[in-house]
Amino acid sequence: MRLGSRPVPMSNLSLEQRAHNIRRNSLRMGEVQGQGYIGQALGIADVLAVAYFHALEYRPEDPEWEGRDRFLLSIGHYAIALYAALMEADVLPVDELETYGMDDSRMPMSGMASYTPGMEITGGSLGQGLGIAVGMALGLKRKSNPAFVYNLMSDGELGEGSTWEAAMVAAHHRLDNLVCLVDFNNQQADGPSTRMNSAEPLVAKWEAFGWHCQRVDGNDLGAVVRAFDAARELSAPQPRVIVFDTRMCKGVPFLEKRDITHFVRVEADEWAKALAVLDEGGPQ
Ligand SMILES: Cc1ncc(C[n+]2csc(CCOP(=O)(O)OP(=O)(O)O)c2C)c(N)n1
Numbered sequence: 621m622r623l624g625s626r627p628v629p630m631s632n633l634s635l636e637q638r639a640h641n642i643r644r645n646s647l648r649m650g651e652v653q654g655q656g657y658i659g660q661a662l663g664i665a666d667v668l669a670v671a672y673f674h675a676l677e678y679r680p681e682d683p684e685w686e687g688r689d690r691f692l693l694s695i696g697h698y699a700i701a702l703y704a705a706l707m708e709a710d711v712l713p714v715d716e717l718e719t720y721g722m723d724d725s726r727m728p729m730s731g732m733a734s735y736t737p738g739m740e741i742t743g744g745s746l747g748q749g750l751g752i753a754v755g756m757a758l759g760l761k762r763k764s765n766p767a768f769v770y771n772l773m774s775d776g777e778l779g780e781g782s783t784w785e786a787a788m789v790a791a792h793h794r795l796d797n798l799v800c801l802v803d804f805n806n807q808q809a810d811g812p813s814t815r816m817n818s819a820e821p822l823v824a825k826w827e828a829f830g831w832h833c834q835r836v837d838g839n840d841l842g843a844v845v846r847a848f849d850a851a852r853e854l855s856a857p858q859p860r861v862i863v864f865d866t867r868m869c870k871g872v873p874f875l876e877k878r879d880i881t882h883f884v885r886v887e888a889d890e891w892a893k894a895l896a897v898l899d900e901g902g903p904q
């Protein structure tokens with residue numbers, strides 16, 4: 621553990637409970653605006669719970685603490701998911717969710733670094749996060765700062781050339797302080813990623829680019845924990861990537877069943893129903 625960092629865990633709530641709370645916060649924000657990328661938020665909640673309550677070192681009261689692990693949200697449209705996690709992590713106050721997406725809110729609908737504590741980058745233009753993460757990881761190494769850089773990106777971003785340019789540079793510089801997290805929800809704007817522009821065989825591809833690659837079920841908390849641990853503990857001098865297969869809308873069966881495209885339509889009366897169904901299912 622780094623000098624001055626906080627001991628984990630911050631409390632004895634289970635990861636299941638944390639993931640559940642992240643899903644609840646997301647749905648409550650969606651209800652405020654009547655919209656939001658809720659399918660993505662529900663799908664990635666387990667990965668965010670493990671990131672913020674198992675893997676990352678940070679200080680909720682000092683989000684810019686120099687020793688913090690950096691968590692980059694390359695996918696700006698997933699902001700609702702990260703706000704939900706930052707609230708659960710006490711970086712943002714929960715009652716602020718009432719302001720989600722409003723004028724003067726610190727939580728705009730797309731993630732912007734200058735607005736929100738804990739939002740490291742402005743990530744709406746897809747394919748930029750990994751390049752920024754590479755620069756940060758290099759910078760930290762030059763400053764002998766042992767922090768890790770995590771970059772959360774989407775399967776849609778695997779179709780961006782800039783992602784693979786960054787991947788090559790990361791391997792060239794042996795960035796063992798860089799962990800890329802890919803949300804493979806098999807969904808992008810026009811349909812399933814595997815049908816639009818398949819990145820398979822994905823593990824072999826990352827490995828060919830010089831990365832240590834794992835692929836796990838992103839909604840299996842135990843598997844997610846083990847993957848984060850393995851990525852962090854690996855001694856090989858190479859960057860690490862974890863591909864998480866996730867299920868959009870996880871935890872709300874009537875939304876899971878919907879013929880999901882990139883943006884899930886939730887009717888006005890369905891937000892409360894979604895929350896009730898989530899609570900009924902309980903932490904999983
Ligand atoms: C460079 C760039 N091209 C296009 C867009 C428009 N856009 C926003 S989200 C999105 C879907 C991309 O797929 P993925 O990130 O996997 O999204 P998911 O459906 O899983 O949320 C697109 C095309 C963008 N933000 N940036």
Ligand SMILES: [Mg+2]
Pocket residue numbers: 774775776803804805806807808813
């Ligand atoms: Mg996707």
